[in-house]
Amino acid sequence: MAGSSEDRTVVVSAPGKVLLAGGYIVLDRKHTGLVFGLSARIHVLAQEIHTSAGVHLSEIVVQSPQFLNATWRYGYHLVKNGGGIKVTQLQSGTPVEPNHFVETTLNYVLTYISRVDKSRASHGFQPASLLVLADNDYYSKPKPPGSTDRPSSSSSAGEHLPSRSSEEKAGLSDPSTSTTTTTATTTATAKPPRTRPRPRFRHFGTTLRDAHKTGLGSSAAIVTALTASLLAHYLPRTLFDLSTAQGKRVLHNLAQVAHCSAQGKIGSGFDVASAVYGSCLYRRFSPALLSGLPNPGEEGFAAALAALVDDEGAEPGWDCEVRKEDVGLPAGVAIRMCDVDCGTQTVGMVKKVHEWRDREPEAARAVYERLQGRVDELATVLSAGRVGEVGRVMRSFRETMRSMGKDCGAPIEPESQEELLDALEKVDGVLGTVVPGAGGYDAAAVVMKDDAETEKRVQGFLRKWSTEHEIQVRLMKVRGETEGARMEDVGEFKSWVS
Ligand SMILES: Nc1ncnc2c1ncn2[C@@H]1O[C@H](COP(=O)(O)OP(=O)(O)OP(=O)(O)O)[C@@H](O)[C@H]1O
Numbered sequence: 124m125a126g127s128s129e130d131r132t133v134v135v136s137a138p139g140k141v142l143l144a145g146g147y148i149v150l151d152r153k154h155t156g157l158v159f160g161l162s163a164r165i166h167v168l169a170q171e172i173h174t175s176a177g178v179h180l181s182e183i184v185v186q187s188p189q190f191l192n193a194t195w196r197y198g199y200h201l202v203k204n205g206g207g208i209k210v211t212q213l214q215s216g217t218p219v220e221p222n223h224f225v226e227t228t229l230n231y232v233l234t235y236i237s238r239v240d241k242s243r244a245s246h247g248f249q250p251a252s253l254l255v256l257a258d259n260d261y262y263s264k265p266k267p268p269g270s271t272d273r274p275s276s277s278s279s280a281g282e283h284l285p286s287r288s289s290e291e292k293a294g295l296s297d298p299s300t301s302t303t304t305t306t307a308t309t310t311a312t313a314k315p316p317r318t319r320p321r322p323r324f325r326h327f328g329t330t331l332r333d334a335h336k337t338g339l340g341s342s343a344a345i346v347t348a349l350t351a352s353l354l355a356h357y358l359p360r361t362l363f364d365l366s367t368a369q370g371k372r373v374l375h376n377l378a379q380v381a382h383c384s385a386q387g388k389i390g391s392g393f394d395v396a397s398a399v400y401g402s403c404l405y406r407r408f409s410p411a412l413l414s415g416l417p418n419p420g421e422e423g424f425a426a427a428l429a430a431l432v433d434d435e436g437a438e439p440g441w442d443c444e445v446r447k448e449d450v451g452l453p454a455g456v457a458i459r460m461c462d463v464d465c466g467t468q469t470v471g472m473v474k475k476v477h478e479w480r481d482r483e484p485e486a487a488r489a490v491y492e493r494l495q496g497r498v499d500e501l502a503t504v505l506s507a508g509r510v511g512e513v514g515r516v517m518r519s520f521r522e523t524m525r526s527m528g529k530d531c532g533a534p535i536e537p538e539s540q541e542e543l544l545d546a547l548e549k550v551d552g553v554l555g556t557v558v559p560g561a562g563g564y565d566a567a568a569v570v571m572k573d574d575a576e577t578e579k580r581v582q583g584f585l586r587k588w589s590t591e592h593e594i595q596v597r598l599m600k601v602r603g604e605t606e607g608a609r610m611e612d613v614g615e616f617k618s619w620v621s
């Protein structure tokens with residue numbers, strides 16, 4: 124807190140997402156999507172920057188120590204006419220690419236804090252450091268030096284990351300990840316056993332721009348964790364408490380607004396909702412909700428933002444729905460994700476679906492309703508533990524998505540994915556498969572028995588598939604998890620605390 128000697132060091136984490144069913148229809152408020160939070164989280168550690176006596180610093184520093192050139196320094200000032208707090212990226216030495224999601228989040232959250240905590244008017248904001256630590260599954264591991272398509276910028280890229288200093292700092296090696304992993308293309312040669320444990324937060328040896336994302340929703344998780352860490356760091360518990368329903372509501376509304384603004388479009392918001400609340404059946408908010416909000420720095424922004432976040436604005440208000448009680452997984456069953464080393468253009472696919480919907484509204488309505496039926500049925504069989512029916516429902520969902528893709532000319536479940544999923548479904552222990560979210564070439568979700576034998580069989584299958592099809596498909600460690608954003612024990616991150 125400003126002017127206080129109380130230690131306000133906090134760590135907040137938010138999960139990634141998988142939209143198991145409901146892509147496209149969830150953009151329409153008439154429909155819902157079934158989203159699961161993931162065990163892969165983005166953590167943000169917020170702490171005060173201590174300065175020497177007599178030195179005055181007004182900076183907020185955000186760092187992603189897993190990437191090269193990833194320190195963003197911001198100055199901040201109060202804009203006149205109620206324009207809120209605006210940050211400006213400070214450059215010194217090697218130029219650093221702006222981080223639009225981080226910068227936008229700071230503008231929104233600092234403005235909100237300055238409105239709800241009146242002491243900010245006199246005290247301002249103490250300088251703070253925010254450290255972003257992403258679980259390793261958010262990005263594909265760097266290719267070994269010498270491979271061609273991904274940057275392996277220096278000898279520091281590849282298996283032996285991270286650099287000694289950041290590894291030492293991490294001090295958080297996870298024994299469960301210390302086993303030898305075999306990449307999808309190295310079927311024949313056994314590697315020598317790993318001699319030191321892989322760090323919990325690895326260094327990727329690239330800039331963030333060059334990192335290869337695996338599609339787990341990094342921007343929603345970072346915006347949510349950053350928002351929560353700033354609220355928890357700067358506000359007293361009486362004004363923000365993540366463990367309460369009201370605290371979660373404020374976090375959700377503020378993170379949605381900041382994320383939509385940074386994305387420059389209004390997605391359904393399922394990714395931010397699951398970053399805050401975890402697994403749920405999600406109905407989006409009315410897009411009109413955000414239309415009257417001035418931009419950061421514009422006259423009246425601060426008051427309008429606070430009214431919007433606190434839901435004191437005009438009708439319809441926050442009309443999204445998050446139903447957690449209808450979502451669950453049978454005992455002994457896990458949702459796992461496969462990373463397929465290919466890109467997909469989600470924006471282009473959404474455009475095609477919407478053009479088709481506008482061209483053939485009747486047909487589209489019927490398909491959307493059929494899809495909704497499958498979404499509801501899948502949620503029901505999973506939460507009721509009806510394991511025997513999962514495969515049938517997922518197959519039927521896939522069929523409808525595939526035919527919608529054909530109708531509108533978008534590769535929602537392209538042939539290469541259809542073949543892969545059909546074959547994967549036949550592996551013993553696999554209950555069902557699907558292309559999650561918008562679909563496309565780059566990901567697959569698998570609902571499977573949660574035991575080591577099934578995992579081994581699936582890994583073996585994917586290795587063989589990768590070799591035979593000259594593509595890299597791998598089973599990630601990440602799995603579906605129900606919990607949303609949460610405060611973490613700072614003690615676990617003590618090696619990162621200055
Ligand atoms: N570790 C990180 N540190 C700082 N910023 C990050 C980090 N990870 C992601 N970001 C921010 O999120 C942006 C990526 O957002 P984008 O919407 O392209 O991906 P995404 O949300 O991961 O997509 P998807 O939903 O397909 O997973 C980056 O450009 C950066 O601004």
Ligand SMILES: C[C@@](O)(CCOP(=O)(O)O)CC(=O)O
Pocket residue numbers: 141142145146147148149150389390391392393469473559560561562
């Ligand atoms: C197509 C859409 O419905 C889902 C996109 O999901 P994903 O980014 O592919 O996980 C878009 C949205 O809901 O914002």
